[in-house]
Amino acid sequence: MRRREFTLLMAPSLLVMVGLLVVPLVRTIQWSFQKVQYGTPGEFIGLKNYSQALSDPRFGRAVLFTLLLTVVVTVAILVLGYLVATGMNGLGKLRPVVLGAMLVAYVLPNVVGAVSFSWLVDENFGGVVNYVIHALTGADVLWFTETWPNRILLIAHTVWHLLPFSMLMILAGLQGVPAELREAAKIDGATAWTTHRYVIIPTIRGVLGFVCLITIMDVLRTFDSLIPLSPQADAIGNESIMLYVFDVAFRNGSQQLGLGSAINVLSILLILACLFPFIRGLLKEAKAKA
Amino acid sequence: MQFPRHLRAGIAALTIAASVAGVTACGAGSRTGAxxxxxxxxxxxxxxxxxxxxxxxxxxxxxxxxxxxxxxxxxxxxxxxxxxxxxxxxxxxxxxxxxxxxxxxxxxxxxxxxxxxxxxxxxxxxxxxxxxxxxxxxxxxxxxxxxxxxxxxxxxxxxxxxxxxxMFILAYRKDVFDKLGLKPPTTFAEMIAAAQTIQAQGGIKYPIALPWNATADITTSYQAAMNSYGTDFLDRSGKPQFTSDASRKALEGLKSLLPYMDPQVTTFDQPKVQQQMFNGTAAMAIMFSGRMNDLTIPTNTKLANDFAFAAPPAVAAGAPYLYSRLSxxxxxxxxxxxxxxxxxxxxxxxxxxxxxxxxxxxxxxxxxxxxxxxxxxxxxxxxxxxxGKTMPTPGNPAAAPVTNAIRPVLVQIITGKVDVEAGMQQMQALAEKAAAGN
CATH class of the missing domain: 3.40.190.10 (Periplasmic binding protein-like II)
Structure with a gap:
């Protein structure tokens, strides 16, 4: 490819990336050292925003909750995604229908899905799950005001929302496993479990790493689903980092843009730390293939 | 990674569905009703x-x-x-x-x-x-x-x-009240007495429905209760009033209603309170007047003709104003x-x-x-x-930041995680800081 063609093809993407990624990132870092309000130039205040963020117990709670949500959801998605994809791989003509039905959860805008999900446990809007639990155990679960029931609700919703995409990726990976490998394992006397453990999973390791990467990124950014599913998230320790940033920087006319930026920078560092092993693994694999 | 044919078909169908949904949403968003x-x-x-x-x-x-x-x-x-x-x-x-x-x-x-x-x-x-x-x-x-x-x-x-x-208005189930010989309450004590009767004889587990969502709803309700005693968050000089006697009585008054409301009331906004009334799971609700018209529309609920309306109660007998806010x-x-x-x-x-x-x-x-x-x-x-019985509250530029600052503590007080006295002190400290612009 000539240099001119390369430049022409690359320029639009580069422009978008600089405009929508680099500039906001640089501005966020700059603001994190300033006291900023709308329409006024920032005033340099050193590390004050960082010290304020790090000394706020609410930030600590948000980080812990977000990490907990990320770990549990990622593990659940990997396990369930693999199991469902394996089952789906064995389906015949019904596969496209089941696949299409499952993907509805992923297509729905997150907040719409979350509102619908909340109705399952909200007696004002049906609360089917509550009726079932009450009929079976006689207990009334306070899904929105008790910390752990609310966490279970949030985890269930996040898994429900993200599982279809992960399952789709894993299914594509499973279909890329050569039939000869499976047959060889069978001839060698491998059981179903050992075939999965020692043949299929190692073969699709790259896909599983990619699913992990995407899931971690998605869950660390959890925000809008908390509005309907955890209306008093802060009070019960179920506030995500992104909701905390929104609350500090924007909600109710707040203008703490500098503090919000500092929390964002800290969040970016946290996200990078969480993703580092996966990015390194993917890069190594790509290098080995090259 | 290769996608087999049915996967491609699935993704294509998904894209079409998403596009249709997106177009539909755009159409909905452009409506102004003008x-x-x-x-x-x-x-x-x-x-x-x-x-x-x-x-x-x-x-x-x-x-x-x-x-x-x-x-x-x-x-x-x-x-x-x-x-x-x-x-x-x-x-x-x-x-x-x-x-x-x-x-x-x-x-x-x-x-x-x-x-x-x-x-x-x-x-x-x-x-x-x-x-x-x-x-x-x-x-x-x-x-x-x-x-x-x-x-x-x-x-x-x-x-x-x-x-x-x-302004706040009390909506109540006239059929239930008439059947049990009750009258619209004029104080919180009367409201509690009515709720106890309804719980015992009317078959409604949580007769009172109030929008106490842990957002602006909860602070507005607390302010309305303080206003009933003739005190606002800030006095005319801008000094926070969270450790005042009116603040204590307001908090105690609000908390006294909790046993008669859904235990998840701190997640209930006005639409949810409306829904409680629509469903017949509450017999009394106090909301802003703008929400009342919905209760009178038969397509919203089969109970539309059973609702009646009255001025909201005062927090206590002899209080100078009603439990209300004028927005x-x-x-x-x-x-x-x-x-x-x-x-x-x-x-x-x-x-x-x-x-x-x-x-x-x-x-x-x-x-x-x-x-x-x-x-x-x-x-x-x-x-x-x-x-005419709602306390006129002169505006203050610090009112909004002060209200935002005290909200998390107020939620903790209402949910019982912080006791009233300690919460009042915490709110006062936060309000003084917010009023000073910090």
């Missing part, structure tokens, strides 16, 4: 250039009639009024952004009494007194309620032309608009004209006096009875 609005006289001097007037106003059944009337009546020739649908939270964020700096995105903004002092003190919106004096005869502006004009004023100047007000909405003109402010004022004046105000009833309680008679709606008598 086509069916009332047309009124909007007689401003036509500018020489083509002009777009951007209007920022959240969508609600009480605000929409005024917005739609303005958009329909004032759009002509070279002038186009543009109003995009937005929710209340979005309006709050956009208002803050547009009023900052030398240029803004909006030329007319919807404001309310709670935020007017802050915007006025910062110089974000312009005083309207000169325009009112100039156009008072043309638009009969003297008929706008003095109480509501006061609510939209700061330091003796009018910064928002009032359009409508909302006045109006129109303001940003200082940084580049358009002719005289033209903009005539637009907002036309939207609160006599014809426009009449058309807004019963969904709204217009600021124009005499619009709401006792027969205007099922809850008109209750609204008229409440408005």
């Amino acid at each position: 086509q069916n609005a009332t047309a009124v006289e909007c007689d401003y001097t036509m500018p020489k250039e083509s002009t777009t007037v951007n209007v920022l106003a959240y969508n609600s059944s009480a605000i929409d009639p005024f917005t739609n009337t303005m958009v329909k009546s004032c759009t002509r020739d070279k002038v186009t009024l543009k109003h995009d649908p937005i929710d209340f939270g979005g309006q709050v964020t956009k208002t803050t952004a547009t009023l900052a700096g030398d240029t803004g995105s909006y030329d007319i903004i919807e404001t309310y009494g709670f935020v007017v002092p802050g915007f006025a003190a910062n110089g974000g919106i312009v005083p309207l007194d000169d325009y009112v004096a100039k156009y008072k005869d043309k638009y009969k502006l003297d008929a706008l309620s003095s109480q509501m004009r006061e609510a939209m004023s700061y330091n003796g100047k009018l910064y928002g032309l009032p359009m409508q007000a909302q 006045v909405d109006g129109w303001s003109i940003p200082k940084n608009t580049k358009l002719d402010k005289d033209m903009l004022f005539q637009m907002i004046a036309s939207s609160v004209s006599e014809d426009a105000s009449k058309a807004a009833v019963p969904a709204a309680y217009p600021a124009r006096s005499g619009m709401v008679g006792d027969n205007s709606s099922k809850y008109a008598t209750a609204a008229n009875g409440t408005i």
Whole structure:
């Protein structure tokens, strides 16, 4: 490819990336050292925003909750995604229908899905799950005001929302496993479990790493689903980092843009730390293939 | 990674479905309702250039009639009024952004009494007194309620032309009350007694429904309870009042209702409280008047004809005011608009004209006096009875930041995680810090 063609093809993407990624990132870092309000130039205040963020117990709670949500959801998605994809791989003509039905959860805008999900446990809007639990155990679960029931609700919703995409990726990976490998394992006397453990999973390791990467990124950014599913998230320790940033920087006319930026920078560092092993693994694999 | 044919088909179907959903959503978002609005006289001097007037106003059944009337009546020739649908939270964020700096995105903004002092003190919106004096005869502006004009004023100047007000109203199940021989409560103690009777004999587990969501709802309710004792969050000098006797009594009064409400009440906003009433899972609800019309519509609930309305109770017998807040909405003109402010004022004046105000009833309680008679709606008598017994609260620029600052502690007090005395001290400290601008 000539240099001119390369430049022409690359320029639009580069422009978008600089405009929508680099500039906001640089501005966020700059603001994190300033006291900023709308329409006024920032005033340099050193590390004050960082010290304020790090000394706020609410930030600590948000980080812990977000990490907990990320770990549990990622593990659940990997396990369930693999199991469902394996089952789906064995389906015949019904596969496209089941696949299409499952993907509805992923297509729905997150907040719409979350509102619908909340109705399952909200007696004002049906609360089917509550009726079932009450009929079976006689207990009334306070899904929105008790910390752990609310966490279970949030985890269930996040898994429900993200599982279809992960399952789709894993299914594509499973279909890329050569039939000869499976047959060889069978001839060698491998059981179903050992075939999965020692043949299929190692073969699709790259896909599983990619699913992990995407899931971690998605869950660390959890925000809008908390509005309907955890209306008093802060009070019960179920506030995500992104909701905390929104609350500090924007909600109710707040203008703490500098503090919000500092929390964002800290969040970016946290996200990078969480993703580092996966990015390194993917890069190594790509290098080995090259 | 290769995608087999059925996967590609699935993804294609998904893309089509998402596109259709997206297009449908776009269509829904572009509706303003202005086509069916009332047309009124909007007689401003036509500018020489083509002009777009951007209007920022959240969508609600009480605000929409005024917005739609303005958009329909004032759009002509070279002038186009543009109003995009937005929710209340979005309006709050956009208002803050547009009023900052030398240029803004909006030329007319919807404001309310709670935020007017802050915007006025910062110089974000312009005083309207000169325009009112100039156009008072043309638009009969003297008929706008003095109480509501006061609510939209700061330091003796009018910064928002009032359009409508909302006050708390008690909605109750008349069939249940009649059956059990109950009368609408006039104090919290009577409300509790009625709730106990309904729990015991009426088959409703949680008879009281109040919007105590851990957002602005909970602070508004606490403020209403303090107001019942004649005290506001800040006194006239701007000093926080969270350790006052009225604050203690208000908190204790609110907490005394908890056993008769759904245990998840701190997640209930007004639509959820409406839903409780629709479903018949509550027998009494106190909400802003703008929510009452929905209760009277038979397509919303089969109980529509069973609801009756009354003034809300006072927190205690002998309290000077009712458990209520008066929230006045109006129109303001940003200082940084580049358009002719005289033209903009005539637009907002036309939207609160006599014809426009009449058309807004019963969904709204217009600021124009005499619009709401006792027969205007099922809850008109209750609204008229409440408005005079609601504590007038002078605005203070620190009110909004103070209210935001105390909210997390207030939630902890109501949910029992912090006791009343300790919570009052914490709220006072937070409020003093917020009032000082830190």
